[in-house]
Amino acid sequence: MGDVLAGIHSTWEFDTDSVLIRFERGIRTPKLFHVLAERRIPYEALSAVELAPGGKRGTVVLRAVPREGADPLLEAAAGQLKEGSDPYRLVLPVERQLLADYYATELCSVLGPEADEPAERHMVAAPPAPLSFKAYDGKASFDGQTITFRWFWTGASSAKWRAGDQSFTVDELEGVEWRSPEGLNGHLRLRPHSSDGSSPGGDTPPINADQDPASVVFGLGYGLVYESLPFAASVLAAVRAAEPVMALEPAGSTPHGSLPRQLRADPADIADRIRHLGELHESGLLTDEEFTQKKAELLAEL
Incomplete structure (x- = not known):
């Protein structure tokens, strides 16, 4: 398409095979957008495009709907993002409704034949490593291969101090659990494979995040940890990318254990x-x- 559509808090730049979303850093811009800065969304990662009246009078919203499983950021968010923090929404003044309708039609015309089907892989790039953020009880870091948790002695529980600082490689994990810091019990939890190579689960209730050495927590009153979601998305993308490699391990080989290594x-x-x-x-x-x-x-x- 080769055109630009500027809205409130973000601008969409249309290319032949993708749209580049650039986020503003204004005072009223959602803080998540400050962290994301920009994202390139391939058209093949989209399932639909919608145009609807905005939540505020005098606005319209152009929204791209990603295919299920195409974006590690939304997979990690698991439906917890508030409407105003949805990176796929472009809010426009109502005067641009005709222009927005044109772009919605153009986007619909370039959707792929598999648009209605779940994606078999991530098609949208996760925020690149290295990444880090400070939670309530520790600092989390990710270099692209290894996730480390270093505890703050002013916030970490005695259980975490007993376990010591933690280190996990992506091939030791089967997933990531993110709970929004805008609600109760906000945390980032890594989900290691069990010692027999299977995924943890069953009827056993999970350990509270403040007691789990595979988690960092976002304490009430601590502030909103906007960096935690891009961090979770980057780890999740690396875990998914490592899965085919794990599947090729010889039968009978020793699986990666769930116990993290001390730093x-x-x-x-x-x-x-x-x-x-x-x-x-x-x-x-x-x-x-x-x-x-x-x-x-x-x-x-x-």
């Missing part, structure tokens, strides 16, 4: 963590045996 820390960090363990021990949250064992593990890292 090595510098001496100053080790000392801080031992001091915190001592405080937990004195308060009765750690037994003598747990304190002695964990202290020995930390000293062994030096």
Whole structure:
């Protein structure tokens, strides 16, 4: 198409095979858009295009509907995004309704023959690594292959301190669970494969995220962690990309376990963590045996 359609909070630039969505960084722009900056959406990743009246008087909304499974960002969001934070919505003044209708018609004409079918793979690129963000109880980092959680001793639970800082590779995971920081119990949880290579599940209730070393939490009053969703999408895309490789592993080979590996820390960090363990021990949250064992593990890292 080769044209540009500027709206409120974002601009759509139409190319021959995709639309580039550029997000503004204004004061009233949703903070998620600030983090995303821009996204390129292939037309083959779309299932439909809609034009409807806007939520505010004097506006219309042009919305592209992605195919199920085509976008790791929406897969990670799992329907939790509020309407105003939907990156596929372009809000326009009502004066541009005829122009918006033209582009809606043009987009519909370039949808692929499989538009109504779920996508077999991610077609929209996830935000690229490296990525990191600070949650309430720790810092999460992802370099494209390994996810690390380093706990904050002012926020992490004693269970997480017992487990120590965590490291997971994408081929150890079967998925990601994201709960919006705009509601209760916001968190990012990694879902490792079970020790026998199967996916965890069944009737066993999940561990609370604040006690799970495979999770970081977004505490009430801590603020909205807008970086967490692009982070989750990037990890999910890497996990999906690793699945065919895992399927080619020889039968009988040892599967990747679900237990995360501890990170090595510098001496100053080790000392801080031992001091915190001592405080937990004195308060009765750690037994003598747990304190002695964990202290020995930390000293062994030096």
